[in-house]
Amino acid sequence: KKAEWGRQMKDEISRRQQEMLDREEINRVLLRYCRAINRLDVDLLKSVFHPDATSQDLGEPCNAHDWADRVIPVLSTLFAATLHSFTNLDMVVDGDRAVSESHYTAFHRVVADRKTVAQLFGEDYAASTVADGDGQSSHDYVSRGRYLHRWERLQGEWRVQERVETIEFGQFGPATCGGQGSIIGAMPSLARRDRTDPVYALLASVGSGA
Numbered sequence: 001k002k003a004e005w006g007r008q009m010k011d012e013i014s015r016r017q018q019e020m021l022d023r024e025e026i027n028r029v030l031l032r033y034c035r036a037i038n039r040l041d042v043d044l045l046k047s048v049f050h051p052d053a054t055s056q057d058l059g060e061p062c063n064a065h066d067w068a069d070r071v072i073p074v075l076s077t078l079f080a081a082t083l084h085s086f087t088n089l090d091m092v093v094d095g096d097r098a099v100s101e102s103h104y105t106a107f108h109r110v111v112a113d114r115k116t117v118a119q120l121f122g123e124d125y126a127a128s129t130v131a132d133g134d135g136q137s138s139h140d141y142v143s144r145g146r147y148l149h150r151w152e153r154l155q156g157e158w159r160v161q162e163r164v165e166t167i168e169f170g171q172f173g174p175a176t177c178g179g180q181g182s183i184i185g186a187m188p189s190l191a192r193r194d195r196t197d198p199v200y201a202l203l204a205s206v207g208s209g210a
Contacts, residue, residue, distance in 0.1 A: 022093045025158045026100060026151055032210055034084045039200075040193045042072045044210055050152060050159045057165040064163060076193070078120070080138075081109040086147060098151040098158070104165075108141040109175065121172050129174050138175035143167055 029048055036045035049055070049064035056062070075082060084106045091100035110120060113136055118126035121139070130137050150162035177184060190198055203210065 019093050022098065022158065023091060026091060026098060027089060029158055029160070030086055030089070030102065034086065035199065037075065037084050038082050039195070039197050040072050040076050041195065042068050045072065047210065048160055050154060050161050053159070053161050053163065055163040064160065078110065079108045080111040081193070083107040096153040100149045100151065102147045104145060104147055106143045110139040110141060111136055139172060140175045141170070141172040144169040
């Protein structure tokens with residue numbers, strides 16, 4: 001009985017260790033997703049999903065790789081910058097399958113003319129915040145919601161098989177970070193929305209491409 005109990009304990013410890021490794025790998029894939037969106041890296045974004053994975057946010061589910069090809073140009077066109085992050089990650093791992101729920105916050109900087117601002121946020125907002133004319137103005141849009149994922153491990157690699165995004169909170173208004181002539185506004189940013197961003201050189205220095 002003692003030997004059997006010892007084997008059971010060893011098996012349970014091994015199972016828990018493997019689950020911890022699986023959770024860490026899934027967490028890293030979610031971090032990779034955020035980097036891909038913020039840096040407009042379509043290849044990195046596709047690496048988050050299996051080839052036949054689905055994605056659903058504003059409409060019907062579609063192939064996740066096709067969605068990646070569409071969403072990156074939209075983000076590039078509509079927003080001057082984005083910053084996505086996630087919290088409250090909860091998951092259940094079952095062998096080579098897993099499901100997860102996390103909360104996200106996504107910041108978007110819009111720099112656009114009055115017509116585009118009205119299209120994005122409504123005519124009433126544009127009338128109250130944007131001067132008449134063709135000049136550009138800056139606005140911030142913050143969305144919050146949840147990422148719901150179904151995961152599968154294939155050939156030893158965890159990727160998303162099904163993605164659902166819920167949008168549960170939205171807020172927008174004139175950009176407030178550093179007006180013209182301010183010290184904050186004059187501070188340079190090293191961030192780039194492509195692979196010239198400093199993080200890629202940092203990762204390459206330790207042999208990582210992502």
